[in-house]
Amino acid sequence: MASASDKKKPGRPSDTAKREAIIAAAGRRFFEEGFAGTAIEQVAADAGVSKVTIYNQFGDKRALFTAAVTSECEKMRGHFSLDSAPQGTMRERLIDIAKAMFAFLSRPEMIQFERRIAAETEHDPAVGQAFLEAGPWQMKAAFGAWLAQADAKGELAIADPMLAAEQFVSMTKGMGDLERRFGKVPSIEATEKRITCAVDAFLRAYAPA
Amino acid sequence: MASASDKKKPGRPSDTAKREAIIAAAGRRFFEEGFAGTAIEQVAADAGVSKVTIYNQFGDKRALFTAAVTSECEKMRGHFSLDSAPQGTMRERLIDIAKAMFAFLSRPEMIQFERRIAAETEHDPAVGQAFLEAGPWQMKAAFGAWLAQADAKGELAIADPMLAAEQFVSMTKGMGDLERRFGKVPSIEATEKRITCAVDAFLRAYAPA
DNA sequence: ACAATATTGAACGTTGCCGTTTAATTGAAC
DNA sequence: GTTCAATTAAACGGCAACGTTCAATATTGT
Incomplete structure (x- = not known):
């Protein structure tokens, strides 16, 4: 049985590389200038992407922010391990x-x-x-x-x-x-x-x- | 000998009560909404003061911010004491x-x-x-x-x-x-x-x- | 009374930015 | 090649806010 994810949408697929670039640039801006201090057009410029693409993919400034946060949290998840140096006193x-x-x-x-x-x-x-x-x-x-x-x-x-x-x-x-x-x-x-x-x-x- | 502070400027003196009200209102807004998220007109409204008065007294948004911060720090200074309960084990x-x-x-x-x-x-x-x-x-x-x-x-x-x-x-x-x-x-x-x-x-x- | 300064309300120019629209182009799938 | 959707540049409307200007009023010292 075909799951919902098997449904291939016709037409041009969205560029995942651009999406990641957007999230990365958004994170950089947001975590440096703050939410209110960040301009979406600046994020778009940093990511080498049109502003409209951002709105198409995320819809909202706040949604973009939470996307950046969750991405950063996922990168953090399990990044720290205790396997360092099980030797010694x-x-x-x-x-x-x-x-x-x-x-x-x-x-x-x-x-x-x-x-x-x-x-x-x-x-x-x-x-x-x-x-x-x-x-x-x-x-x-x-x-x-x-x-x-x-x-x-x-x-x-x-x-x-x-x-x-x-x-x-x-x-x-x-x-x-x-x-x-x-x-x-x-x-x-x-x-x-x-x-x-x-x-x-x-x-x-x-x-x- | 008369020090520089003795020089009384002619004309109407600036209202210190209003100044304090401005700083208090600015602190409330700044520490709640952030610097970029705070509107000076809102601060003026909170303090019951004209926006021009703020610019006359502080000149700048950032100057107002640092004034609010230093005021808060002065309130904090020495606020914590260790004289509580010198008794007991x-x-x-x-x-x-x-x-x-x-x-x-x-x-x-x-x-x-x-x-x-x-x-x-x-x-x-x-x-x-x-x-x-x-x-x-x-x-x-x-x-x-x-x-x-x-x-x-x-x-x-x-x-x-x-x-x-x-x-x-x-x-x-x-x-x-x-x-x-x-x-x-x-x-x-x-x-x-x-x-x-x-x-x-x-x-x-x-x-x- | 007079001079000098503060305060006010209102309006203005400017800038920045969100979110949308439009028309045109690009790219993938069938 | 056709079709559908993503992407793009450009422009727009609208809004909020900074900082300024101006005329009018209030308040203090002389």
């Missing part, structure tokens, strides 16, 4: 994980993206929800499971892994990402120190008996 | 402080303000800098001093109080303020548990020998 492994996390989270594009999503959440809560599900919550679940496994193996003594995961991530970030969000780039040394001290504090708090 | 005191901090930081106006400042920092780094100095950095210094005092009295064993202050604040916030920034309001119970567990972890990590 627990302290070394935690430091590696913390470094990878911090590096992933403090990329300029990520900071930019978070800023805009947060600002836009006020008018469209669904945007914030989508981001939370695609990013932070997935990361928390993955790392929480990792900690639960460490607890089961007796390498750590953690009663509530999900909460400990939050504490760990929060401590490694410290005020670092906050400062970044407000324009100050922390030095390498400060970041290193922050991470190692956070790991040490975490280990003192959750060392097995 | 260390655990009780820390819990009280953490609750006060979290309550202060997760007020809707504060979340809104942070969102907009972060978004605007991209185009005007001075805005982010001003916010950091008026808010987070002052708070960190105050609480760091508090921890150093506790260390001196032997109630805690903290080598680097400033860094420990970051860790404490970060843990008590956990993902709470992040979720708030993206639209999810955490439940009272979750917040309470997060705070007490953070305090306990902090005490395990920094208990005196």
Whole structure:
């Protein structure tokens, strides 16, 4: 039986390459200039596309925005993995994980993206929800499971892994990402120190008996 | 000798009450709708003032924005104090402080303000800098001093109080303020548990020998 | 009273931008 | 080649908003 997707529409098909170019250009503009500050004609120019094509494919400025957001969220989904460095002592492994996390989270594009999503959440809560599900919550679940496994193996003594995961991530970030969000780039040394001290504090708090 | 401020300009003086009303209205609009999304005529209407008055007093839309930001930062400056509950055990005191901090930081106006400042920092780094100095950095210094005092009295064993202050604040916030920034309001119970567990972890990590 | 400045309401020019329309072209499928 | 739909450039209507100008009025110091 032929499914609905088998129905080949007659005529010229829409150019998917252009569609992707549009979404990419829209993301760049939206996450840099904001929603109200972005002109669709500028997006069209960036994508090398006519403005009418955008309206034909997305219909609306807000629809284009949500398309850009969901695209970015999909790119983010599962982008962070914990398979880095399963070797070494627990302290070394935690430091590696913390470094990878911090590096992933403090990329300029990520900071930019978070800023805009947060600002836009006020008018469209669904945007914030989508981001939370695609990013932070997935990361928390993955790392929480990792900690639960460490607890089961007796390498750590953690009663509530999900909460400990939050504490760990929060401590490694410290005020670092906050400062970044407000324009100050922390030095390498400060970041290193922050991470190692956070790991040490975490280990003192959750060392097995 | 007469200073420059003694020079009284002839003619009608500018109405300071109106000026404050303008700044207040501008803050409300800017921090709710964003810079690009705010219409000066709307600000004028909110403040019960003519649009020309705004341009006479501030000259520019961006100047009005920075005036609103600095005003808000001044209101924030020193608004948070640590004199709450100097009684009780260390655990009780820390819990009280953490609750006060979290309550202060997760007020809707504060979340809104942070969102907009972060978004605007991209185009005007001075805005982010001003916010950091008026808010987070002052708070960190105050609480760091508090921890150093506790260390001196032997109630805690903290080598680097400033860094420990970051860790404490970060843990008590956990993902709470992040979720708030993206639209999810955490439940009272979750917040309470997060705070007490953070305090306990902090005490395990920094208990005196 | 007078001079000097503030404030106001209204209107204006300009710009930017959303969303639509039109006519013409291009490209794929049959 | 025909047919159907996507794409394009250009132009338009309309709207919102910035910033300015102007004449009239209000408010203060001398």
